[in-house]
Amino acid sequence: GAGVSQSPRYKVAKRGQDVALRCDPISGHVSLFWYQQALGQGPEFLTYFQNEAQLDKSGLPSDRFFAERPEGSVSTLKIQRTQQEDSAVYLCASSPAGGGPYGYTFGSGTRLTVV
Amino acid sequence: AQSVTQLDSQVPVFEEAPVELRCNYSSSVSVYLFWYVQYPNQGLQLLLKYLSGSTLVKGINGFEAEFNKSQTSFHLRKPSVHISDTAEYFCAVSARGYSTLTFGKGTMLLVSP
Numbered sequence: 001g002a003g004v005s006q007s008p009r010y011k012v013a014k015r016g017q018d019v020a021l022r023c024d025p026i027s028g029h030v031s032l033f034w035y036q037q038a039l040g041q042g043p044e045f046l047t048y049f050q051n052e053a054q055l056d057k058s059g060l061p062s063d064r065f066f067a068e069r070p071e072g073s074v075s076t077l078k079i080q081r082t083q084q085e086d087s088a089v090y091l092c093a094s095s096p097a098g099g100g101p102y103g104y105t106f107g108s109g110t111r112l113t114v115v
Numbered sequence: 116a117q118s119v120t121q122l123d124s125q126v127p128v129f130e131e132a133p134v135e136l137r138c139n140y141s142s143s144v145s146v147y148l149f150w151y152v153q154y155p156n157q158g159l160q161l162l163l164k165y166l167s168g169s170t171l172v173k174g175i176n177g178f179e180a181e182f183n184k185s186q187t188s189f190h191l192r193k194p195s196v197h198i199s200d201t202a203e204y205f206c207a208v209s210a211r212g213y214s215t216l217t218f219g220k221g222t223m224l225l226v227s228p
Binding site: 050093111 | 151156158159160164205214217218221
């Protein structure tokens with residue numbers, strides 16, 4: 001597609017519920033990144049894929065967070081047993097080849113509210 | 116590891132006035148530098164980036180930034196702002212040889228008539 005698509009745009013979850021957030025990167029982009037943006041803060045890195053390989057998951061805040069990209073295109077970020085502190089905008093970005101000089105294209109994000 | 120400091124959380128300015136948004140970074144290796152803009156309820160849009168070469172970088176919407184290696188800064192400037200420039204601005208750094216972006220906390224530019 002023309003841009004990075006994220007769905008749903010908004011998600012309200014009850015505390016303890018599991019959620020799944022989807023990212024459709026630009027076709028042909030091998031690199032995919034997930035970021036978490038809390039209210040009034042800058043985006044913080046969660047995890048990074050090169051094709052289907054998860055090369056860096058150092059930013060995932062707990063083992064309740066899990067990301068996958070099984071076929072090297074669409075990615076899903078799953079959060080189990082959601083907590084109020086998980087409320088944030090989750091941004092996905094894709095890059096033709098590893099970010100850096102190749103650039104990053106961001107989606108519009110999924111706003112997760114845990115009540 | 117890299118870090119980014121945006122010294123001002125908010126910058127109020129009148130329409131048609133000049134503005135500078137400050138950004139300093141820290142890194143033990145060479146970096147690529149970026150400025151992004153975020154309008155309410157939207158994703159991040161790239162304004163400009165510094166990869167190498169000329170230290171003065173021109174971007175979209177009349178913005179420019181200057182890379183200063185000795186001061187580890189990458190300040191964003193616009194000579195005359197419009198109401199429509201009201202948004203959150205993020206400075207970000209990517210270390211050469213690494214893939215991830217590290218962002219600052221953002222500066223809210225508030226343009227009033």
